[in-house]
Amino acid sequence: MGTIQKNLGLKHKYMAYTTAAGALAAYPKRIPSGAVAQKELDGVGQKIGLKIQEILDTGKLKKLDQYNSDPKIVTLNLLCRVTGVGPAAARKWIDSGVKTIEDLKKEKLNHHQEIGVKYFEDFEKRIPRSEMQEIKNIVKTSISQLDQLITVKICGSYRRGSESSGDVDVLITHPKFTNEKKEQKDTFDLIKRIVDRLEKIKFLTDHLANGTQQYMGVCKIPKEGAIARRIDIKLFPKESFYTALLHFTGSGEHNRQLSCIAINKGFKLSEFSITPVGSTGVEGAPIPVQSEKEIYDILGIPFRKPSE
């Protein structure tokens, strides 16, 4: 239900379903009824409570079956699996008769969508940890040849120790790239220079978005039969690096927990900074941190490695 709401453009309903599903999955006991679910679980209200009851009673959900038997919804869900295609574009094409990915290839696509179609199958395949390690070696080696001072971290589920990942999330920083001196010569166009280099060694094969702070593109280990992978490279000023590292290592659930703890203890934690928040609600200056552990220290909770 969540995915459908998202593809319809109802992003907050999607979030509502996601939180409810998360609460349900995290609940240690069996849920005997929709009413109990609504009472016990945060994020489950009346409507989802009724749906839980229906599933308990009949084993299915009429509303969902209706959606899944609606050809327009089925096509919507298909088209939205192409990166670069969202609710607005998908709806437009469905109205003009597009039904399959093959149909989509004949339409006028922007660059991002072209790449999305080109690698449609590849992008849905998971990346084994062994391949992630190869990718990490290529990226780290190549970047350190450019400038030894650059710090490179592969985040996401890989950093949490997962056996497979959905994409490659690279975080970088440079001691001379600070909030004060974002324009300095050493770090100016740092991402562009990295991208040039990775392109030259035939690692990056296509680009989706290529800015000064953020790159999104496609990489492939340069050997026969390799699968195309989505890769993002993000540059953060060094003041933000450890909060960013924490944030982009996740998981999403872990981030929500930390954020909640932060608020309760009078702080605001984001990918950019950790700041004190006064009792009046006024936000103070960011607290400088030089490691992930220091953030845990500020929050007054024991440090846990990404893999824990």
Add this chain to the structure above:
DNA sequence: GTCGT
């Protein structure tokens, strides 16, 4: 869709 105001 759910929650807080």
Add this chain to the structure above:
DNA sequence: CGGGATGCGC
């Protein structure tokens, strides 16, 4: 041509 709005991904 340029500044703002929109779509999208994360």
Add this chain to the structure above:
DNA sequence: ACGACGGCGCATCCCG
């Protein structure tokens, strides 16, 4: 009853 729900970088569209 009603608004918030994360919010920002990049590509592209829109409009003056």
